[in-house]
Amino acid sequence: MMVESATETIRTVSSNQNGVSSLTSQSEGGGREGGSNGDANGEISPVDLLHLQQQQVPVSMAMMTPQMITPQQMQQILSPPQLQALLQQQQALMLQQLQEYYKKQQEQLHLQLLSQQQQAGKQAKEQQQLGSKQLAFQQQLIQMQQLQQQHIINLQRQGLVGIQPSQVPIQSLQQAMCPTDLQQLWKDVAGVQNADEPIKHEGLDLSTNSSNTTSYTASKVSPQIPHHPLPNGQNSMHTPKRDRARLFEWISSFTKGESSDEHLTPYPKGTPLQSTHSSHEEHTASHPLYGHGECKWPGCEALCEDMGQFIKHLNSEHALDDRSTAQCRVQMQVVQQLEIQLAKESERLQAMMTHLHMRPSEPKPFNQPLNLASSASLLKRDSEPFPEGLPHPPTSAAAPITPLRQGPSVISSSSLHGVGPIRRRNSDKYCTPIASELAQNCEFYKNADVRPPFTYASLIRHAILESPERQLTLNEIYNWFTRMFAYFRRNTATWKNAVRHNLSLHKCFVRVENVKGAVWTVDEVEYQKRRPPKMTGSPTLVKNMISGLGFGSLNASYQAALAESSLSLLNSPTLINNNTGASLNMLHIGHDDVSSTVEQVNSNGSCSPGLSPQQYGHQIHVKEEPAELEEDSRPVSLIASVTQNLSMPSDERDMEEELPTEELE
DNA sequence: CTATAGGTAAACAATT
DNA sequence: AAATTGTTTACCTATA
Numbered sequence: 040m041m042v043e044s045a046t047e048t049i050r051t052v053s054s055n056q057n058g059v060s061s062l063t064s065q066s067e068g069g070g071r072e073g074g075s076n077g078d079a080n081g082e083i084s085p086v087d088l089l090h091l092q093q094q095q096v097p098v099s100m101a102m103m104t105p106q107m108i109t110p111q112q113m114q115q116i117l118s119p120p121q122l123q124a125l126l127q128q129q130q131a132l133m134l135q136q137l138q139e140y141y142k143k144q145q146e147q148l149h150l151q152l153l154s155q156q157q158q159a160g161k162q163a164k165e166q167q168q169l170g171s172k173q174l175a176f177q178q179q180l181i182q183m184q185q186l187q188q189q190h191i192i193n194l195q196r197q198g199l200v201g202i203q204p205s206q207v208p209i210q211s212l213q214q215a216m217c218p219t220d221l222q223q224l225w226k227d228v229a230g231v232q233n234a235d236e237p238i239k240h241e242g243l244d245l246s247t248n249s250s251n252t253t254s255y256t257a258s259k260v261s262p263q264i265p266h267h268p269l270p271n272g273q274n275s276m277h278t279p280k281r282d283r284a285r286l287f288e289w290i291s292s293f294t295k296g297e298s299s300d301e302h303l304t305p306y307p308k309g310t311p312l313q314s315t316h317s318s319h320e321e322h323t324a325s326h327p328l329y330g331h332g333e334c335k336w337p338g339c340e341a342l343c344e345d346m347g348q349f350i351k352h353l354n355s356e357h358a359l360d361d362r363s364t365a366q367c368r369v370q371m372q373v374v375q376q377l378e379i380q381l382a383k384e385s386e387r388l389q390a391m392m393t394h395l396h397m398r399p400s401e402p403k404p405f406n407q408p409l410n411l412a413s414s415a416s417l418l419k420r421d422s423e424p425f426p427e428g429l430p431h432p433p434t435s436a437a438a439p440i441t442p443l444r445q446g447p448s449v450i451s452s453s454s455l456h457g458v459g460p461i462r463r464r465n466s467d468k469y470c471t472p473i474a475s476e477l478a479q480n481c482e483f484y485k486n487a488d489v490r491p492p493f494t495y496a497s498l499i500r501h502a503i504l505e506s507p508e509r510q511l512t513l514n515e516i517y518n519w520f521t522r523m524f525a526y527f528r529r530n531t532a533t534w535k536n537a538v539r540h541n542l543s544l545h546k547c548f549v550r551v552e553n554v555k556g557a558v559w560t561v562d563e564v565e566y567q568k569r570r571p572p573k574m575t576g577s578p579t580l581v582k583n584m585i586s587g588l589g590f591g592s593l594n595a596s597y598q599a600a601l602a603e604s605s606l607s608l609l610n611s612p613t614l615i616n617n618n619t620g621a622s623l624n625m626l627h628i629g630h631d632d633v634s635s636t637v638e639q640v641n642s643n644g645s646c647s648p649g650l651s652p653q654q655y656g657h658q659i660h661v662k663e664e665p666a667e668l669e670e671d672s673r674p675v676s677l678i679a680s681v682t683q684n685l686s687m688p689s690d691e692r693d694m695e696e697e698l699p700t701e702e703l704e
Numbered sequence: 705c706t707a708t709a710g711g712t713a714a715a716c717a718a719t720t
Numbered sequence: 721a722a723a724t725t726g727t728t729t730a731c732c733t734a735t736a
Contacts, residue, residue: 494709494710494711495710495711496710512725513724513725513726514724514725532713533711533712533713534711534712536712536713536714537710537711537712537713539724539725539726539727540711540712540713540726540727540728541710541711542725542726542727543725543726543727543728544727544728550726556719556720556725557719557725557726
């Protein structure tokens, strides 16, 4: 045993050196960000816009990261189940954003086609298109998406691979992408850009020579670029030719992969980009960058009473200058990253569906809603610590995206933020029961330098219960930790101390003198006791909570189940909630109370198959057959029940609402 | 605001 | 004697 553990430790330690300095103490977590930020900033060439563009997102993200999130919060978000849900939510958000983007592109395309066709006299085609507008839109959307995904893949293979260092922040960006984030990002970008402005702005004049080119390139890139001529037809852009040419080049490089010509057509003069199909009437009343009385330019939020004022503001504040173009670039990157992320996630989703033997066509109606719902609820919970208006922490969610492959490298860097005391009570609650969670993410935890979302007590207990004899020496517990979690292959002093501390502190851990020494066992009764009695034996409380949340028949079944089997059935929803991201918000409340039960139940052997095989090669002997044994088998079939239950929750409505969005993909 | 749970650090004793 | 193991206290943070 000792030898094995020793070699294990050595191996893991050496494999853990990703060039990332090992974290020696939690208190150092906060200060570490500064260094990386400095690096990122140091790369920026204030003179070269292209370089600047490449750096802006990472820089801004790096800027926001340390202040916005504490290690604990980061780590909480890092917990795979949450990450999963978060990912799903973000995926939904991205989908929305992308959809908007595509929609705008489509509108633009449509308008362009219309004008083109009118000029060309292709009436028949136009009629066709008008007749089947909806269908055509969707088809084109799909085509565009395919093209863009190809483009994205190309980017991944070519350019993005080389940008690895900045990938983490960018991914963080995508992960945390939400309107608020974007706003904040833009503010940051604006700030960065402002810092450079003194240098770059000085020579600007009002040359309008290439306004045509610029406006068209810009508008082709992003509908959000406000290159609207002034009412009198004059353009207010003022950027040196040189810069414009460069901008054009740059933009072209980004858009060449797209279904080209459609976007290349300049916008009909005086026809702003809009979100409505009816092109001409509303353009005076609506503008993609104008809404709710304020300018929607990223990071602006200037109040404009009416459209005229807004146009004025747009032309004065967001003219074609370095700052605007830089912001445009960032926006493009954002979109690109979202696209990339979308492609990845879609691919992943397909793989998951395939793996789960679900028809690829079904997942959307089925999964998406749940994802959204769950993410909504999860976001709600997770975002609480963050003041409104502030961006959500760019969760290092990047890691979980492709846990096993990217995990270690990506995570290790991202997890630098989350060294602190992460696994708080809530982690214990919100995350799946340790057993199933571990079973599912076993490989992930083994390879990824992420802190497991469990308390020490939970882990210790699990380790002990997983052992053949249900008892472990301290050293064996250590070994289990290091074997199962990459995270515990460092900071040994810290967590080992914590383990000892927990063993001593919690009554549920019983030290038994043995021939060879002392071993630790688990007193399940005590373990259960240590959980908040809030809900223990009070299904009515849960009932109230559930009903209070306005759940319908589903809740009734849950209530029944609760009353009937005293929480045991609640476990499945809990699992569902955590693992699949189903959004049974209700369970968030009572969840923790249940989790202990679930945890115990599950770890009584059901999960062990997922854990033990590779690690130990021995089967878990379930000693506690009586009450729990029957439950043990449940988690296995849980997935099935989960999937069943998932489709019915009250979030179904959300499901359907979101469906259209998803279907567009 | 308070109580509780959990994480970390540390001092110290007992054991190996 | 040094390392390990075990106990205890204190402090901090997050949460309910």
